[in-house]
Amino acid sequence: MIEKKICIETKNLCKTYYNSKQGVHVIKNLDMEIYEGDFTIIMGVSGSGKTTLLYLLSALDEMTSGEVNYGERSISEMKPNELVDFRRNEIGYIFQGINLVPYLSVLENVAVIGKLKNRKNSDVVENCKKLLCELGLEDELFRLPSEISGGQQQRVAVARALINDCDILFADEPTGALNTSQGGNLLDILSNINDKNKSIVMVTHDLKAACRGNRIIYLKDGKIHGDLSLGEFRIEDLEDREQTVYNFLRKRGW
Ligand SMILES: Nc1ncnc2c1ncn2[C@@H]1O[C@H](COP(=O)(O)OP(=O)(O)OP(=O)(O)O)[C@@H](O)[C@H]1O
Ligand SMILES: [Mg+2]
Secondary structure (H helix, E strand, O other), X not given: OOOOOEEEEEEEEEEEEOOOOOOEEEEEEEEEEEEOOOEEEEEOOOOOOHHHHHHHHOOOOOOOEEEEEEOOEEHHHOOHHHHHHHHHHOEEEXXXXXXXXXXXXXXXXXXXXXXXXXXXXXXXXXXXXXXXXXXOOOOOOOOOHHHOOHHHHHHHXXXXXXXXXXXXXXXXXXXXXXXXXXXXXXXXXXXXXXXXOOEEEEEOOOHHHHOOOOEEEEEEOOEEEEEEEOOOOOHHHHHHHHHHHHHHHHHOOO
């Protein structure tokens, strides 16, 4: 068996929110490894800390203590300008709340992220158009987010996360606003990206979406409460796979 390479490692990772007098401990001394090229799924009930964990892994929020390491590099030791470069060049992120800029068109919402990488303007716009067409948004390029459907907005959010062709993609419930067929299309897109050896870490509540992963981490009370390895996704095995995932989740009280 080929040994997998770790791409992200957490050690003793903690996140406490201090909004009230009492802190809320959301992530508690979490030790975890994410492997290169994996399609890792994170599940857990609402409020179990999935989004928080994704923010910590992707350096979008500060940890309270502990470590998040990308190989030899530790996020907590990166200087502010290194963090900016890291977020820009190394990770793509599909937000749970979509987060499009309301006054920019579909094309501009994606291009604004593409331009962060300092490439030629016309190349960025061409790449954005190509990607948006692949996602079935060719007729929406010049519309505002408020003028397109929730599912279309979700696909714009996907384009924005893919435009810089990063090695790691984080996705927080990317199929949440989509119907079954749109969700299936999006999962096919993510599977294709993963086939190109990009690592994906995806949070989902959806059993079908979870089956796309090759590993499922179940989060409970700020810790890992289950870790299931699944083989490579093959549509022929879908029924068996769904049953395996269902049994795994049921045992954890999902
Ligand atoms: N900025 C914040 N300030 C205070 N508490 C927060 C903050 N963000 C999240 N929390 C709390 O942390 C806990 C975990 O939230 P998180 O958003 O990570 O959950 P989740 O597993 O993604 O939930 P869902 O499935 O509903 O998206 C919740 O109790 C939430 O209320
Ligand atoms: Mg969430």
